[in-house]
Amino acid sequence: MGGSGVTPDACPVPVPARRIRFADVSAIISGRLYAEYTGHMAISSDSQPGSAHAVYVALRHRFSDGEYAPGQRLTETALAADLGVSRTPVREAIGRLLAEGLVVQAARGVAVAALTPKEAKHLFVLRADLEALAAELAATRQAQGQLAPAEVDALDRAVDRVEVAVKAQDPRASAQANLALHRAIGAAAGNPFLEDTLHRVWDRIAVTTVANLDDPHWAAAITDQHRAIVAGIRAGDAKAARHAAKAHIEAAGRAYRPVV
Amino acid sequence: MGGSGVTPDACPVPVPARRIRFADVSAIISGRLYAEYTGHMAISSDSQPGSAHAVYVALRHRFSDGEYAPGQRLTETALAADLGVSRTPVREAIGRLLAEGLVVQAARGVAVAALTPKEAKHLFVLRADLEALAAELAATRQAQGQLAPAEVDALDRAVDRVEVAVKAQDPRASAQANLALHRAIGAAAGNPFLEDTLHRVWDRIAVTTVANLDDPHWAAAITDQHRAIVAGIRAGDAKAARHAAKAHIEAAGRAYRPVV
DNA sequence: TAAGTATGCATTGCATGCAATGCATGTCAA
DNA sequence: TTGACATGCATTGCATGCAATGCATACTTA
Numbered sequence: 001m002g003g004s005g006v007t008p009d010a011c012p013v014p015v016p017a018r019r020i021r022f023a024d025v026s027a028i029i030s031g032r033l034y035a036e037y038t039g040h041m042a043i044s045s046d047s048q049p050g051s052a053h054a055v056y057v058a059l060r061h062r063f064s065d066g067e068y069a070p071g072q073r074l075t076e077t078a079l080a081a082d083l084g085v086s087r088t089p090v091r092e093a094i095g096r097l098l099a100e101g102l103v104v105q106a107a108r109g110v111a112v113a114a115l116t117p118k119e120a121k122h123l124f125v126l127r128a129d130l131e132a133l134a135a136e137l138a139a140t141r142q143a144q145g146q147l148a149p150a151e152v153d154a155l156d157r158a159v160d161r162v163e164v165a166v167k168a169q170d171p172r173a174s175a176q177a178n179l180a181l182h183r184a185i186g187a188a189a190g191n192p193f194l195e196d197t198l199h200r201v202w203d204r205i206a207v208t209t210v211a212n213l214d215d216p217h218w219a220a221a222i223t224d225q226h227r228a229i230v231a232g233i234r235a236g237d238a239k240a241a242r243h244a245a246k247a248h249i250e251a252a253g254r255a256y257r258p259v260v
Numbered sequence: 261m262g263g264s265g266v267t268p269d270a271c272p273v274p275v276p277a278r279r280i281r282f283a284d285v286s287a288i289i290s291g292r293l294y295a296e297y298t299g300h301m302a303i304s305s306d307s308q309p310g311s312a313h314a315v316y317v318a319l320r321h322r323f324s325d326g327e328y329a330p331g332q333r334l335t336e337t338a339l340a341a342d343l344g345v346s347r348t349p350v351r352e353a354i355g356r357l358l359a360e361g362l363v364v365q366a367a368r369g370v371a372v373a374a375l376t377p378k379e380a381k382h383l384f385v386l387r388a389d390l391e392a393l394a395a396e397l398a399a400t401r402q403a404q405g406q407l408a409p410a411e412v413d414a415l416d417r418a419v420d421r422v423e424v425a426v427k428a429q430d431p432r433a434s435a436q437a438n439l440a441l442h443r444a445i446g447a448a449a450g451n452p453f454l455e456d457t458l459h460r461v462w463d464r465i466a467v468t469t470v471a472n473l474d475d476p477h478w479a480a481a482i483t484d485q486h487r488a489i490v491a492g493i494r495a496g497d498a499k500a501a502r503h504a505a506k507a508h509i510e511a512a513g514r515a516y517r518p519v520v
Numbered sequence: 521t522a523a524g525t526a527t528g529c530a531t532t533g534c535a536t537g538c539a540a541t542g543c544a545t546g547t548c549a550a
Numbered sequence: 551t552t553g554a555c556a557t558g559c560a561t562t563g564c565a566t567g568c569a570a571t572g573c574a575t576a577c578t579t580a
Contacts, residue, residue: 095356125397133389193386337560
């Protein structure tokens with residue numbers, strides 16, 4: 001389809017741009033709508049083909065592994081060579097990361113997004129409210145009998161795992177277990193959009209969490225707060241769950257120290 | 261546009277697309293860290309060069325204008341021809357839209373995301389909480405004297421404009437004014453991450469808002485609810501503002517009817 | 521030595537070629 | 551007429567070429 005089919009006067013499209021010209025021939029397919037999505041909203045990350053997506057996942061992994069220093073510049077050429085693909089899929093993956101705010105536009109390409117203290121504060125404010133909502137919704141579902149007992153039990157076990165890891169002073173395992181718990185709560189809320197938003201926020205903070213658990217004072221308090229949240233959910237007490245979650249994240253925000 | 265490449269003065273896409281010079285900024289840094297200017301978080305939409313971004317903005321515009329039917333399929337070839345660019349920037353833009361959930365992966369490419377009633381419900385639950393937080397933060401800032409009087413007055417005027425448009429039974433203007441008001445509140449919250457998240461949610465609902473204001477019952481109530489929110493903000497009463505905002509969005513959610 | 525300037529090169533951004541894929545349509549047989 | 555099958559073609563996905571851009575370094579000059 002090179003440029004051969006482009007009409008010469010097709011180029012100037014006025015800013016309002018309200019004409020759909022592409023409905024010409026093939027846009028609408030025999031009246032059939034393709035809205036057959038299966039709700040792959042949150043964590044749709046997997047089950048997608050193509051190396052562009054593979055690059056995206058790989059980069060994402062490296063990010064949460066803290067493999068790149070905040071502020072570090074990434075060149076698509078280097079990434080392409082590193083991952084053994086051409087620049088096109090790399091470019092596409094970077095575009096998504098850009099849209100998600102995990103990388104920012106730098107002088108010449110992109111750089112790994114860093115968090116200023118002020119940004120961190122804002123993020124934690126948002127996160128506190130989102131997690132409060134998640135806990136609230138989870139508790140509500142529990143009260144309405146929409147939560148499987150196994151799911152609730154899993155929350156308790158997740159809390160246990162965090163406790164063990166924290167006590168073992170294993171920052172990496174702690175962060176992982178902690179994230180798993182919060183993820184589970186997010187899932188228990190049963191709202192895919194909320195879940196998706198939470199993931200965005202967590203990803204943005206990712207590196208932080210590791211550093212957070214170094215604080216012994218904070219480490220001592222974390223399990224109690226986790227238990228309070230899960231207790232609220234188990235009891236179906238939306239208000240209690242909300243407040244516990246909010247308090248927890250706010251405490252986490254106060255414990256936050258930038259990873260310099 | 262065969263093999264000649266793009267002509268110097270071609271007008272590929274209807275977007276200003278001013279070049280910004282990073283030179284000044286990055287020359288100062290000159291070290292390895294380009295992490296300073298992470299500011300472009302909320303509404304970073306503009307002030308970015310390149311036709312890929314232009315395509316993204318153009319598509320986004322069309323989406324919120326309801327120019328594409330939900331479920332309608334989009335082919336990158338057609339879009340490229342329509343916008344007068346090659347497939348590469350189109351592909352990149354679509355990637356971002358995909359990441360934002362505004363389009364979904366279809367059988368052969370992507371389709372405009374539709375909202376099932378259940379999804380809409382979830383979306384409004386999230387939105388209610390987010391806007392509640394925004395109102396709360398705005399009120400808090402007002403109480404702390406961080407909000408310019410002009411900004412607060414602007415909120416009132418925005419409410420007025422919605423009222424006028426609704427009374428004039430102009431759905432399109434109503435939707436626009438309504439969005440402007442909510443945007444202003446979001447901005448007054450002073451949290452770029454919250455603002456960004458709100459934008460995502462609004463965009464996902466965009467089409468809905470237009471249809472919403474058709475309901476006369478709802479149209480009658482909307483101004484009072486708006487006033488309650490702004491009154492709470494003006495008074496610096498975080499709690500009142502939060503509750504008013506939450507109630508407002510919940511009411512909007514109930515008034516929601518899918519746009520068939 | 522420090523400041524200003526010119527130049528080379530790394531890197532991006534876009535266009536396009538080529539191959540793989542799978543949907544849709546037309547054809548043939550029961 | 552209806553079903554299955556085969557074929558063609560639209561469309562995507564990836565790689566690569568080419569030109570533009572601006573950073574960094576070396577060089578010149580005061």
